[in-house]
Amino acid sequence: MKRFFTLVMLCIFAFSLTACFSKKYMITTNTGKTYIADGSPEYDVQSETYKFEDEKGKRVILNQEDIEVIKEQ
Secondary structure, eight states, rough: HHHHHHHHHHHHHHHHHHHHHHOOOEEEEEEEEEEEEEOOOOEETTEEEHHHHHHTSSSSEEEEEGGEEEEOO
16 A cells, blocks of 8 residues: 555656646737747648647637747746
């Protein structure tokens, strides 16, 4: 039982570290609006848009021409 508890605690610790190392990106539009993306924004060449999930889990799609800067935090 002690071995099982230790294994469970190690798994929880490993998952919490994984969350700490996920990269976030700050995306600023030409109008001054700022988004924080969990993970790297995906660029769609065909539609010339960036797609990402914000901090609240909402899917956001922005046109390339509307974005002023994308910075890794």
